Amino acid sequence: MISKWIARFAQGGVVAGLLLALAPAHAQYIGGDLNLDLDQDRSAQFLAGDVTLRGRVGGDISGLAGNVDITADIGGSVQLAAGDIVIRGTVGRDVSLAGANISILADVSGSADLAGADIRIGGRVGRDLAAGGALIAIDESGSIGGNMDLAGSEIRMSGTAQGRLKGRARTVIIEGTVAGDVELHAENVEIMPGAQIAGQLRVRGPNAPVIADGAQIIGEMTYEEAPFSEQRRSRSYTGPRVSDFGPPAWAFGTAMGIAAFVLGLLACLISPRAVSGIADHFRARPWASGLLGLVLAAFLPILLVAVFVFLAITVIGIPLGIILLFAFPFIMVLAYAFGAVVLGDLIFNRSGEGIGLGMRVLSLFLVLAVVGALGVVPVLGFLIGSIVFFIGLGAWTLALFNRNPRLVAAERNGGAAI
Numbered sequence: 001m002i003s004k005w006i007a008r009f010a011q012g013g014v015v016a017g018l019l020l021a022l023a024p025a026h027a028q029y030i031g032g033d034l035n036l037d038l039d040q041d042r043s044a045q046f047l048a049g050d051v052t053l054r055g056r057v058g059g060d061i062s063g064l065a066g067n068v069d070i071t072a073d074i075g076g077s078v079q080l081a082a083g084d085i086v087i088r089g090t091v092g093r094d095v096s097l098a099g100a101n102i103s104i105l106a107d108v109s110g111s112a113d114l115a116g117a118d119i120r121i122g123g124r125v126g127r128d129l130a131a132g133g134a135l136i137a138i139d140e141s142g143s144i145g146g147n148m149d150l151a152g153s154e155i156r157m158s159g160t161a162q163g164r165l166k167g168r169a170r171t172v173i174i175e176g177t178v179a180g181d182v183e184l185h186a187e188n189v190e191i192m193p194g195a196q197i198a199g200q201l202r203v204r205g206p207n208a209p210v211i212a213d214g215a216q217i218i219g220e221m222t223y224e225e226a227p228f229s230e231q232r233r234s235r236s237y238t239g240p241r242v243s244d245f246g247p248p249a250w251a252f253g254t255a256m257g258i259a260a261f262v263l264g265l266l267a268c269l270i271s272p273r274a275v276s277g278i279a280d281h282f283r284a285r286p287w288a289s290g291l292l293g294l295v296l297a298a299f300l301p302i303l304l305v306a307v308f309v310f311l312a313i314t315v316i317g318i319p320l321g322i323i324l325l326f327a328f329p330f331i332m333v334l335a336y337a338f339g340a341v342v343l344g345d346l347i348f349n350r351s352g353e354g355i356g357l358g359m360r361v362l363s364l365f366l367v368l369a370v371v372g373a374l375g376v377v378p379v380l381g382f383l384i385g386s387i388v389f390f391i392g393l394g395a396w397t398l399a400l401f402n403r404n405p406r407l408v409a410a411e412r413n414g415g416a417a418i
Contacts, residue, residue: 174192
């Protein structure tokens with residue numbers, strides 16, 4: 001369960017980065033600490049340290065920042081990834097937030113999808129609430145218009161909810177009003193005086209729920225004794241699983257993204273002209289790059305074995321073959337990084353005239369982050385990651401065996417390439 005919400009945190013951050021990169025028609029704000037006082041109909045995106053936003057935004061708000069404090073009337077949705085997030089005012093559609101401390105004091109017309117450590121709802125969420133964190137608290141002033149799906153270490157429900165409540169936590173405390181059924185899997189459940197549950201109360205856990213005098217439960221109350229675990233498991237099988245051993249998928253994807261970023265950064269620092277040439281080759285022949293990378297990837301294992309066997313025939317070739325085997329994973333990760341580089345160049349360098357080192361590194365990071373977040377979706381993540389790898393491998397190969405197309409074009413025009 002913890003890994004699921006960490007993955008969602010990462011996903012929220014990179015989705016914000018993707019929106020920032022792909023929405024040139026919207027107002028974009030990039031800087032250190034931003035103090036924005038806006039009155040606009042279009043959407044706003046930002047990438048900054050700390051952001052303070054006031055006023056009115058008619059469209060959506062999305063961004064990636066250290067801390068975000070918003071007091072505004074927002075006509076669209078809000079998608080943010082930050083350390084601390086505070087939202088006041090009104091939100092016309094949904095909110096999707098990932099951060100350490102999240103506080104919603106606004107009137108949200110749509111649903112809320114939240115992932116963080118400390119999550120507090122003091123305003124109104126018009127539709128459903130899905131949240132995962134260490135502490136999830138719906139304050140007395142908080143209200144939920146739809147259903148609630150909550151997972152954390154502690155859940156405290158002090159407000160009102162018009163739908164059902166499904167919760168999974170070590171400790172669940174209910175002292176507010178729930179109009180629907182309440183289904184809990186928890187180690188400790190307390191129904192406090194003044195709590196009202198209009199539907200049924202179903203509890204699974206090692207300890208029976210503690211229901212105080214003065215609590216009202218209209219429906220039937222059932223309790224099933226069962227061990228509590230923060231990880232969901234099938235009731236039909238309680239033995240060890242493959243997922244119990246080794247790192248989770250999100251950890252592997254994160255490590256892969258970090259490795260690709262480090263190798264890509266080194267390539268940009270050591271040989272910026274070569275990296276720029278790879279991007280130029282992809283821009284000139286995008287389909288050829290992808291198809292060539294696909295073909296090479298299909299034959300790479302066979303080629304690797306053939307070259308290793310050929311080198312192993314001679315005594316001198318054995319060390320070279322061993323070096324090749326050790327270098328092969330780094331080559332594959334670097335090809336993946338080059339795929340992110342060329343896609344970032346395509347997004348941020350619309351004119352094709354070249355970009356600076358800073359923007360090159362930023363675009364590399366954002367593309368890798370987006371692809372890593374999509375890796376949470378099994379089939380889609382694998383597909384997109386493979387495409388990025390094929391593109392990088394093909395463009396790299398074209399750059400190794402062909403001259404830079406920008407240089408060739410400049411020579412034909414009698415000028416010099418930029």
